[in-house]
Amino acid sequence: MLVLAVWVPAAVGFGVFATFLYNKEVELALDKVERLANWVSTATERHVDQRVLLARTLASSSALQEKSLSKFHDEAAAAVDASNWVTLYSGRRVFVETPRPFAAQPMLSDVGLPTPGDRPTVVFSTLGNGTPKPVVSVLVAVAHSARPGMNVAVSFEPQAIQSLLNDSTLPLGGVIAVLDSEQTVVARSRDPEKWVGRKATGATLDRARAGKVGFEDSVTLDGVHSFTFVGPANAFGWTVVVGTPKAALASTATRVTTQAVAASAVLLLVSLALALFGAQGISSVVRALQRSAAALATGSVPERLRTGVREVDEVSVALHDAGATIQSANHELEGRVESAVAKYQAAQEKLVAAQRHEAIGRLTGGIAHDFNNLLQTISSAHQLLSRHVTESQPRKLLLGAVRATSKASDLVKHLLTFGRAQALQPTTVHLGDVLLSTQDLTSKAVGENIELTANLQPGLPALFVDPVQFELALLNLVFNARDAIADRGRITISARQADASETAHLDGNLFVRLEVADTGVGIPDDVKARVFEPYFTTKPLGQGSGLGLAQVDGFARQSGGDIQLHTQPGSGTTVALFLPISTVAAGPGKEQAPAAVSRTPLRVLMVEDDVLLSSVLVPALEDGLHQVTLCRTADEAVERLRDGAPFDVLFTDVVMPGSMNGMDLVKWVREHYPHLPALVATGYAERLSEVPVQVLRKPFDLEELMDALQQSVMASGATAT
Secondary structure: OHHHHHHHHHHHHHHHHHHHHHHHHHHHHHHHHHHHHHHHHHHHHHHHHHHHHHHHHHHOOHHHHOOOHHHHHHHHHHHOOOOEEEEEEEOOEEEEEOOOOOOOOOEEOOOOOOOOOOOOEEEEEOOOOOOOOOEEEEEEEOOOOOOOOOEEEEEEOOHHHHHHHHHOOOHHHOEEEEEOOOOEEEEEOOOHHHHOOOEOOHHHHHHHHHOOOEEEEEEOOOOOEEEEEEOOOOOOOOEEEEEEEHHHHHHHHHHHHHHHHHHHHHHHHHHHHHHHHHHHHHHHHHHHHHHHHHHHHOOOOOOOOOOOOHHHHHHHHHHHHHHHHHHHHHHHHHHHHHHHHHHHHHHHHHHHHHHHHHHHHHHHHHHHHHHHHHHHHHHHHHHHHHHOOOOOHHHHHHHHHHHHHHHHHHHHHHHHHHOOOOOOOOEEEOHHHHHHHOHHHHHHHHOOOEEEEEEEOOOOOOEEEOHHHHHHHHHHHHHHHHHHOOOOEEEEEEEEEOOOOOOOOOOOOOEEEEEEEEOOOOOOHHHHOOOOOOOOOOOOOOOOOOOHHHHHHHHHHHOOOEEEEEEOOOOOEEEEEEEEEOOOOOOOOOOOOOOOOOOOOOEEEEEOOOHHHHHHHHHHHHHOOOEEEEEOOHHHHHHHHHOOOOOOEEEEEOOOOOOOOHHHHHHHHHHHOOOOOEEEEEOOOOOOOOOOOEEEEOOOOHHHHHHHHHHHHHHHOOOOO
16 A cells, blocks of 8 residues: 555556647647748748749740741750750740750740739649640740740759758658649659659648648558648648658657656555565564465365464454364365265166166167067968968969068068167168169159159269168158148159268268158157167157168168268258268279260250159269250250250150150151151050150169160160250
8 A cells, every 4th residue: 555655646646747749749840840831832942932033034025026026036945054945835835945956946845834813823733735744834925926825935944942951841741742833743752753743632632721730640641641721822822741650650759658658666665675675674574474374275174373463463363263164164164065975866767767778768668569579470470361262362362471571670670770689781872873763762652742852963973882772861851841741732752962071970982972852741850869769759659660760770870881861840851861982983893894885965855743753863964064955844845846946865754744755756856857866754554656766664774764865866876965
């Protein structure tokens, strides 16, 4: 308190004095700036006045009244030195120029000087007549001349004005410039060769135009933030501008502040020395009290002090009592913590055991229930088969037993995949081929009210997975998405190569991100945490076993990938699988096989009403450099052909809505466009012999489709363009 009582008022006093000193220095600097501007303005006006007087004297020359231009040339040449020259002109016609010898005949030249009025006119030009340098010209009209409209111009380079600026001592590293009546820079103390002839900008330009005198914040032409003084215009409208960098003013403030801080620091050190000297008398008492506090911090009970200082002794008694109380409380707290930890560990072990028992019970109970039913079916079928020996009945019973056996096998596969007990057989799998092979099943399963589409990244690499388990996982995701949509909606299957940031938690392989997204009801938060548990389902009894997502989860992880679930109630669900990319370019047996058909880009007219099938085939064909025009019906394809659109091949399905099916369209094309080859894709066993056409049986893969299109064109003898 003693140190603060002495130091704070002194520090405040130093601060007030520093502020006063700073303001005084700034005031002196700005006053110097203003006086410098006025001096430069007066000196500049004096330089110009000398040329005005000379121009007026020459304009009154008797030689002009006598029409003696040669005499005027001699008088003018004698009146000026090497830094000035005289021009006698009228309009664009030059009669006399002192730098040149007099010529008897006048010469035509664009002198570039205006006609002055009754008063002398001062003009600054960045490119003088006959010289590439800036020029200041004083123009005076000849009042009594034998030749009307004559004018005298006394011109000089602004180097004399520039010399004034160069000899000026600028405060705080500032800059000074002279502006003419058009606010153009005539001379400048810094970088004149760069800025002479340029107009002023910003606040300086506005202030000079308005004729306002004083200081303002501005930015110089070379981008320096300054405190600028704009002086009054002289008799010719010229203005002097002096800019002081704000950084220089700030450095003054820093210097003054540093001095004040240094003085305050010295005072503080002296005060502290005095305080330390006075504290030596009670230091032993304070150290004893400090030892008591340190003992309390370590959990010991401090002793009661007898120092003779009443306040210190009272504090030591309080520390002793607090230490005793804390020690007693710590012993009690340790006992309670040990008891609570023991109870928590016991409860945790019970919880883990209960969860394990619940999962094992749900899994084994489900297996026993479903597997027993299947075995009962098989057993009953065989018993009835042995009792009833007829021609038809034994076959039906045998088929029932076979179906039950197959279902039991699938159920066991689901469980083994979830438990990672079944060894997968991964190979190269193309996602587009899987979508094509399962198209009939998925399209019929989702129904007419749900739109099923695919969005595959062009050039998507093949997967390295078990094809059977992959197809089963994909079907499970589509069926779950279908069940989540109440009435109408959309299911989108999309795939792209995963980013490295998405698979950083997996091994170093490359992965494909496969998503199945629906516009259904979403999954509540309390259900989301359990969707991958086996036999957990929210579907009504008999509509789901609860093993679909469990199989998908087990398949993804056992394949070396991962699974992610993104859902929000009311906004749909997206399930993302990360599956490894195959390092083999083609499927088994295709690595070394050459292409069966030489492929060329084709213009394909494709007729397909299935949204999923078209969303897979169109990008695949375009990735193979084919141009594809998609029509949903045969009627739409007929309209395209009638419009004259050129095509190399027709690729159509058989069953489709509209007035014609695929075979009707082929007949119509044979009649109206006999040179257009056709390829028909079908998954049914219809008799297609009515029209000779190449048939591609579903399911087919993309390589088969590419070859079939080329074969159709080659068989017809057409040439792709």
